Amino acid sequence: MTEPTKTPARPPAGRAGAKKELPEHFKAYKHVWVFVEQERGQVHAVSWELMGAGRKLADKLGVELAAIVLGPSGAATSGLAAEAFCYGADLAYLVADDVLADYRNESYTKALTDLVNTYKPEILLLGATTLGRDLAGAVATTLLTGLTADCTALDVDADGSLAATRPTFGGSLLCTIYTLNYRPQMATVRPRVMPMPERVERLVGRIIEHPLGIVENDIVTKVLGFMPDRDSAKSSLAYADVVVAGGLGLGSPENFQLVRQLAGVLGAEYGCSRPLVQKGWAAPDRQIGQTGKTIRPKLYIAAGISGAIQHRVGVEGADLIVAINTDRNAPIFDFAHLGIVADAIPLLPALTEAFRRRLSPHTRDRIAS
Amino acid sequence: MHIIACIKQVPDSAQIRVHPVTNTIMRQGVPTIINPYDLYALEEALRLRDTFGGEVTVLTMGPPSAEDSLRKALTFGADRAILLTDRFFAGADTLATTYALATAIRKIATTYGAPDIVFTGKQTIDGDTAQVGPGIAKRLGLLQLSYVARIVSLGPTTRGIEVERRAEGGMQILRGRLPCLVTMLEATNEIRRGSLADALRAARSTIVKWNAQEVGVEDMSKCGLRGSPTIVKRVFAPTARTEKAALIEPGGREPAEALIEEIFKRQPKLESDLVTLARGF
Numbered sequence: 001m002t003e004p005t006k007t008p009a010r011p012p013a014g015r016a017g018a019k020k021e022l023p024e025h026f027k028a029y030k031h032v033w034v035f036v037e038q039e040r041g042q043v044h045a046v047s048w049e050l051m052g053a054g055r056k057l058a059d060k061l062g063v064e065l066a067a068i069v070l071g072p073s074g075a076a077t078s079g080l081a082a083e084a085f086c087y088g089a090d091l092a093y094l095v096a097d098d099v100l101a102d103y104r105n106e107s108y109t110k111a112l113t114d115l116v117n118t119y120k121p122e123i124l125l126l127g128a129t130t131l132g133r134d135l136a137g138a139v140a141t142t143l144l145t146g147l148t149a150d151c152t153a154l155d156v157d158a159d160g161s162l163a164a165t166r167p168t169f170g171g172s173l174l175c176t177i178y179t180l181n182y183r184p185q186m187a188t189v190r191p192r193v194m195p196m197p198e199r200v201e202r203l204v205g206r207i208i209e210h211p212l213g214i215v216e217n218d219i220v221t222k223v224l225g226f227m228p229d230r231d232s233a234k235s236s237l238a239y240a241d242v243v244v245a246g247g248l249g250l251g252s253p254e255n256f257q258l259v260r261q262l263a264g265v266l267g268a269e270y271g272c273s274r275p276l277v278q279k280g281w282a283a284p285d286r287q288i289g290q291t292g293k294t295i296r297p298k299l300y301i302a303a304g305i306s307g308a309i310q311h312r313v314g315v316e317g318a319d320l321i322v323a324i325n326t327d328r329n330a331p332i333f334d335f336a337h338l339g340i341v342a343d344a345i346p347l348l349p350a351l352t353e354a355f356r357r358r359l360s361p362h363t364r365d366r367i368a369s
Numbered sequence: 370m371h372i373i374a375c376i377k378q379v380p381d382s383a384q385i386r387v388h389p390v391t392n393t394i395m396r397q398g399v400p401t402i403i404n405p406y407d408l409y410a411l412e413e414a415l416r417l418r419d420t421f422g423g424e425v426t427v428l429t430m431g432p433p434s435a436e437d438s439l440r441k442a443l444t445f446g447a448d449r450a451i452l453l454t455d456r457f458f459a460g461a462d463t464l465a466t467t468y469a470l471a472t473a474i475r476k477i478a479t480t481y482g483a484p485d486i487v488f489t490g491k492q493t494i495d496g497d498t499a500q501v502g503p504g505i506a507k508r509l510g511l512l513q514l515s516y517v518a519r520i521v522s523l524g525p526t527t528r529g530i531e532v533e534r535r536a537e538g539g540m541q542i543l544r545g546r547l548p549c550l551v552t553m554l555e556a557t558n559e560i561r562r563g564s565l566a567d568a569l570r571a572a573r574s575t576i577v578k579w580n581a582q583e584v585g586v587e588d589m590s591k592c593g594l595r596g597s598p599t600i601v602k603r604v605f606a607p608t609a610r611t612e613k614a615a616l617i618e619p620g621g622r623e624p625a626e627a628l629i630e631e632i633f634k635r636q637p638k639l640e641s642d643l644v645t646l647a648r649g650f
């Protein structure tokens with residue numbers, strides 16, 4: 001992304017204002033593409049979230065939405081193309097080759113840059129996962145085009161340019177970034193930032209197959225193995241229905257236990273704000289916010305979190321945000337739905353106990369009878 | 370072994386304040402630090418040098434004041450520090466940044482010897498893009514190994530390298546070849562304190578400074594703002610939700626009970642969902 005260094009409130013002088021016409025050779029670039037991320041047969045949900053966002057952009061531009069599917073040859077990979085139609089794609093570009101069985105930067109960069117150079121999309125979206133970021137950075141540099149990372153909003157302006165909005169300055173402000181004179185306009189979006197579109201059974205859709213053009217011997221990197229994470233819950237924070245998180249207001253690392261206990265009673269995932277990771281109170285994969293996980297739970301309880309913008313952008317998609325903070329003026333009360341001005345340290349155990357009573361089968365049976 | 374560690378001097382984000390009226394960053398008095406993610410890259414570079422011998426060159430691009438971060442890197446034990454500084458580099462996005470850094474690495478290669486490994490952090494705390502590492506790799510034709518959690522083995526003579534790389538849901542074990550670019554994952558090592566000898570040497574060292582011409586930039590239009598395909602059109606604070614949080618006044622009730630009542634009043638379906646979830650645990 002561009003990092004405005006001097007006067008961020010104004011656009012850079014002589015650049016943003018003076019809009020040059022798109023160079024002739026880029027005018028052939030049309031249509032919106034979404035990269036469908038799969039690894040070891042598992043498609044990442046961010047791919048369908050992006051398909052929903054891409055559909056809106058394509059409709060606004062009056063162009064087609066294409067799914068980009070790369071993977072080993074076989075039904076599993078071509079099945080992903082068919083699945084993409086159910087999430088809104090009009091067509092799919094498919095590169096199916098056993099060289100693409102495991103993600104490797106070399107082979108995937110080759111496949112994706114070849115597709116772009118052959119079929120020329122105007123917009124290319126990828127998930128901001130470890131795979132997506134590894135691939136997007138390499139592809140954008142190879143194509144010498146602009147790439148905006150970790151967007152929180154995507155739109156098309158009046159003249160058809162992609163307006164990509166993302167937090168900047170460590171998440172203290174938002175900025176809108178354009179790639180005016182280069183194509184494709186590339187952007188990555190974190191999982192859970194965009195809502196999951198409804199899946200509609202559709203059989204229509206064209207599949208265009210494209211050859212990879214390299215063989216295994218052309219690739220330096222070899223995959224020797226894969227060690228799945230032991231704690232499978234770690235990756236489920238982003239997709240949890242209920243999340244409880246703590247911030248500096250907890251006062252000490254020991255009190256973070258109170259957050260975990262409430263989460264335990266609710267069958268919820270637990271998380272934290274950025275300062276807790278920086279202080280070493282919680283593991284980095286528990287961080288919620290722009291530089292951590294984005295969440296969209298039905299219920300989010302934030303205890304002792306002040307609510308900096310970088311945290312806010314990670315939780316705004318929650319159905320119900322409940323804030324507990326001693327400071328009546330904390331920014332979190334500006335975007336929480338429900339709040340209580342209270343000290344989280346006594347309130348969290350009280351909530352744990354009250355929820356436990358309320359949700360226990362015994363209590364419920366008694367109420368029912 | 371010749372190892373290059375790329376670092377960036379960034380404002381200490383914990384201390385950034387935004388002017389409430391103008392929405393500009395209030396930089397006055399904000400201390401700068403080495404991007405924390407880069408310290409993992411630097412430490413890994415130093416460890417490899419300690420094991421296999423050779424030199425660590427630290428490289429940064431930034432204003433003249435970025436010399437502070439380079440000197441800090443020398444106190445940790447880096448052998449040489451290079452500052453790429455020129456007003457032509459200002460306002461660069463990631464593509465223009467990788468052009469300048471790749472040009473500098475080519476110059477380092479001809480001046481001090483070709484690097485076996487180039488290290489970067491996984492991202493910076495001010496930009497958060499994670500694009501500069503991959504961009505340098507592509508521009509120099511280096512093998513790209515990102516989000517590396519551990520270097521399992523390295524053969525300076527066989528030119529082989531084996532790493533554990535963070536992937537979604539697990540660690541990928543990859544074998545590659547030198548020269549390569551590694552972006553180092555956080556919390557994978559701990560930056561050393563640095564010896565007294567290093568501190569004394571750092572204070573006396575001369576930081577090598579190159580401007581665009583000295584580093585060998587051939588096309589100024591690829592540098593800085595001019596060389597950046599992305600344009601920041603607008604910087605703004607997010608609009609506040611029109612409605613602030615409804616604050617619970619417990620009155621005579623237990624605060625916890627009052628809060629739970631209100632939660633279920635607003636999301637009636639949530640209670641049955643929670644019972645299902647809670648029973649699953």
